[in-house]
Amino acid sequence: MTAKPERVRMPERPPAERIRDFEEVPLGLTPELARREAARCLQCPTAPCSAGCPVEIDIPGFIRLLREKREEEAIALIRRTNSLPAVCGRVCPQEDQCERHCVLGIKGEPVAIGALERYLSKREPESSPQPEPVRRGEPVAVVGSGPAGLTAAADLARMGFAVTVFEALHAPGGVMAYGIPAFRLPRSILEGEVARLAEMGVRFEYDTVIGATFSLDDLRDRGYRAFFIGSGAGLPRFMGIPGENLVGVYSANEYLTRVNLMGARHFPDWATPVSRGRRVIVVGGGNVAMDSARTALRLGAEEVTVVYRRSRREMPARHEEIVHAEQEGVVFHLLALPLSYRPDADGRVAVAQCQRMELGEPDASGRRSPVPIPGSEFEVACDTVIVAVGNSPNPLIPSREPGLETGRRGNLEVDPETGATSLPGVFAGGDIATGAATVIEAMGAGKRAARGIAAYLAD
Ligand code: FAD
Ligand code: SF4
Ligand code: SF4
Numbered sequence: 001m002t003a004k005p006e007r008v009r010m011p012e013r014p015p016a017e018r019i020r021d022f023e024e025v026p027l028g029l030t031p032e033l034a035r036r037e038a039a040r041c042l043q044c045p046t047a048p049c050s051a052g053c054p055v056e057i058d059i060p061g062f063i064r065l066l067r068e069k070r071e072e073e074a075i076a077l078i079r080r081t082n083s084l085p086a087v088c089g090r091v092c093p094q095e096d097q098c099e100r101h102c103v104l105g106i107k108g109e110p111v112a113i114g115a116l117e118r119y120l121s122k123r124e125p126e127s128s129p130q131p132e133p134v135r136r137g138e139p140v141a142v143v144g145s146g147p148a149g150l151t152a153a154a155d156l157a158r159m160g161f162a163v164t165v166f167e168a169l170h171a172p173g174g175v176m177a178y179g180i181p182a183f184r185l186p187r188s189i190l191e192g193e194v195a196r197l198a199e200m201g202v203r204f205e206y207d208t209v210i211g212a213t214f215s216l217d218d219l220r221d222r223g224y225r226a227f228f229i230g231s232g233a234g235l236p237r238f239m240g241i242p243g244e245n246l247v248g249v250y251s252a253n254e255y256l257t258r259v260n261l262m263g264a265r266h267f268p269d270w271a272t273p274v275s276r277g278r279r280v281i282v283v284g285g286g287n288v289a290m291d292s293a294r295t296a297l298r299l300g301a302e303e304v305t306v307v308y309r310r311s312r313r314e315m316p317a318r319h320e321e322i323v324h325a326e327q328e329g330v331v332f333h334l335l336a337l338p339l340s341y342r343p344d345a346d347g348r349v350a351v352a353q354c355q356r357m358e359l360g361e362p363d364a365s366g367r368r369s370p371v372p373i374p375g376s377e378f379e380v381a382c383d384t385v386i387v388a389v390g391n392s393p394n395p396l397i398p399s400r401e402p403g404l405e406t407g408r409r410g411n412l413e414v415d416p417e418t419g420a421t422s423l424p425g426v427f428a429g430g431d432i433a434t435g436a437a438t439v440i441e442a443m444g445a446g447k448r449a450a451r452g453i454a455a456y457l458a459d
Contacts, residue, residue, distance in 0.1 A: 007109040008037045015327040019297050022182045022265070025324060026090075029112075034119040038066045041111050044103055049113060052101035054444025055082045055151070059098060059113055066116060075120045082117075083154035083197065084147060084443065086189045089118025091180060092440045093318055136160045138225040138457045143210045143397065146174020147439045148230030148430025150197060151446030152453075156228075157200045159454050164224075165202060168209040171261060174232055176439065178261040179253070181291050183298070184321075211400035216426065226425045226453045229412065230446060233431035235392040239283070243341030244387070248275055248349040252284070252292045252388035259295055277384025280304045281352050283338055284388035285315035290322060292386040293330045304330045305380060309337040309357050309370040335359070337370065339377065341385060352380045391436045401426075409435055419449030420456070427452050 011027040012018075018025050029037065041063045049059045057078055065074035078085045092098075094114035102110030140156050142149045145167040153163045171177050172194045176185060198204065208214065216227060236251035238244050255274065263270030280296040282289050285308035293304045306325070308315060311334050315322060326332070335357045344350035356376035359368035393411045398404050405413040405422035412421055412428045419427040429445025431437055 004108060005036065005040055007040070007112055008033045008115075010112075010115050015329070018183065019294075019328050022298060024186050025183050028122075029115050029119045031119075034066065034116060035069075037112050037116060038063050040104065041067075042103060048101045048103060049098045049111070052098045054097070054440050055088075055447055057082055057098075057117075062120065063111070063113075063116060066120065071120060071123045075123045078117060078120060081447075082443070083151055084193050084439075085117050086121035086193060087147070087176060087185060088440060088443075089114050089116075089121050090185050090189070091176075093438055095319065097440060136162075136457070138162075139164065139223055140226045140228065140453060140457075141166060141210075141219045141224040142228045142230065144168075144174060144230040144232055144430075144432075145172035145194075145204065146230055146232050146430060146442060147176060148232075148432075148442035148446040148449075149174070149228065150194070151443040152228040152230065152427075152429070152450045153202045153446075154197055154200065155447055155450035156453060157197070157202050159450070161454075161457075163202045165204050166208045166210050166214070166219075167204060167206050168231075169261065170206050172204060172206075174230075175234075178257040179288065179291070181256065181260055181295050183294065184291070209396070211396040216401055216423075226457055227427065228419070228446070228449050228453060229397055229421070229426065229428040229432060230430045230442065231394045231397055231432045232442075233391040233393045233436040235394055235410075236387070237390045237392060238387055239338070239389060241338060241340050243343070243349065246341055246343050246349040247347055248277070248383055249341060249385045249387065250275070252282075252288045252386050253391065255292055255386050256288075256295065259299070265299060274299070275384045276300050277382070278302050279382045280384045280386065281338070281380060281382045282306045282386045282388055284308060284390075285310065285317060286388065286390075287317045287321055288391075289386075289388035290317045290325045290330075292388050293325050294328060296384070296386065297328055297330065301384075305333055305382075306330055307333045307336050307338060307352070307354060307380070309335065310367060311335055311359060314359075314367045333380070335370065336378075337372070338385075341382075349382060349385055352382055352385060354378055354380060391431075393432050393435060397432075411435055414449075415452070417448060418452030418455070419445060420452055425456060427456075 062074045098113045099110040139162040142153045142165045236253040258264040258274040262272035264272045264274035267273045280301045282293045338352045342351040356373045357370035360371040363369040403423045414433045419429045427449040429449045430442030
């Protein structure tokens with residue numbers, strides 16, 4: 001019996017080299033590797049993999065075109081439903097989405113769908129003459145330029161609507177710009193995807209905070225007939241323990257925004273500074289914690305320790321990110337929780353007092369809950385702490401628009417099929433509705449809401 005071909009591995013830069021800069025870590029597939037991986041696909045007629053893709057990509061279709069060396073047609077097929085393939089190929093949690101549904105995963109390893117999508121995203125789609133979209137009169141306002149807003153904007157523009165994206169920050173992308181570091185998502189990739197939207201006629205207004213600079217009523221007065229709110233979950237959570245307000249303790253949001261968006265790693269050439277800690281503690285076990293830890297290493301930290309209250313099995317970060325952090329030298333204190341921080345004589349954080357935990361019964365999330373072990377306290381010396389224990393929905397718009405119904409966690413309540421909120425003409429999706437989730441889930445929500453808006457305006 002001939003052995004089944006193995007899933008190809010994406011080449012990566014060696015850890016010792018990559019922790020010295022912010023260049024991308026995985027190098028992408030070569031044409032030879034991409035074709036070899038594409039050849040593993042069974043071309044299942046029912047396409048179970050596509051059912052796991054929130055933006056509905058025809059996965060067997062694009063893999064078949066890739067196999068036939070029709071790469072321009074393959075990327076054109078992907079772009080028909082996914083306006084950010086270069087992003088998704090890099091940061092999508094494929095193992096929980098498309099690849100989880102791949103039949104090859106039942107007995108072996110699924111097709112590397114994300115890596116193939118990333119490979120094709122370098123190609124320009126074939127320029128077959130496309131019919132001009134029918135121009136429609138009603139302008140639509142999109143609030144927020146994260147993956148939810150950009151996807152809604154792209155789909156609405158394709159349908160012929162005049163779309164303006166209002167963004168509070170000075171640059172587009174949401175978390176893709178201020179949160180996910182360049183060594184996972186190079187900025188040129190994001191800029192390229194946003195430029196495509198501008199070419200499609202989407203307008204961008206930056207430094208514009210809806211709910212402060214303009215209300216939704218102001219936008220109605222400017223002629224907007226429908227709204228998509230994709231304002232995300234940018235409100236950092238803290239643990240509420242003593243010492244969290246000491247100098248040197250950051251929320252991961254602030255730390256990453258300083259580095260990624262405000263150029264702090266180039267300080268003093270750029271105006272924004274950031275602590276270049278020698279001994280850095282990162283609290284949390286998700287992607288945000290891994291990004292913070294790996295960023296601190298690249299800023300020159302000698303020791304970066306992740307403190308997480310459950311075991312490795314329960315860590316919410318992508319497996320790939322945990323492995324990359326380990327390879328780069330991040331130390332993990334698992335089953336441990338900070339109880340308080342103490343300052344040095346100058347008022348800067350100097351010691352984290354922690355406690356060991358053991359796993360008890362499963363909690364509401366289905367994961368075994370951490371239970372403190374009495375008398376197990378220990379101390380870790382530090383000069384910087386980055387708190388990455390979660391984010392809540394951005395409260396500004398819900399608080400300024402009292403007609404918008406909110407849920408228990410401050411999220412906007414929406415119809416899951418259309419994104420409709422409790423206010424007529426106002427739709428929402430992404431992290432503002434679900435709480436902190438993923439890029440692809442936010443994109444799926446933007447897509448559904450674009451259809452919902454089109455149906456609303458057609459009535
Ligand atoms: P966001 O991306 O948060 O975008 C919201 C935008 O709205 C922002 O640009 C914000 O400035 C703007 N805004 C907010 N309020 C207003 C207002 N009032 N007026 C105008 N604009 C406003 N997901 C993955 O799938 N894979 C990963 O590897 C991954 N890594 C992550 C790493 C980090 C550090 C973080 C923080 C998150 C990560 N995520 C990852 C989660 C993912 O990035 C988010 O789920 C996703 O970006 C949510 O998209 P969104 O469009 O809903 O909101
Ligand atoms: Fe898979 Fe994400 Fe690509 Fe969809 S967009 S096919 S879920 S990698
Ligand atoms: Fe190919 Fe896997 Fe999709 Fe089947 S389920 S078509 S093998 S990618």
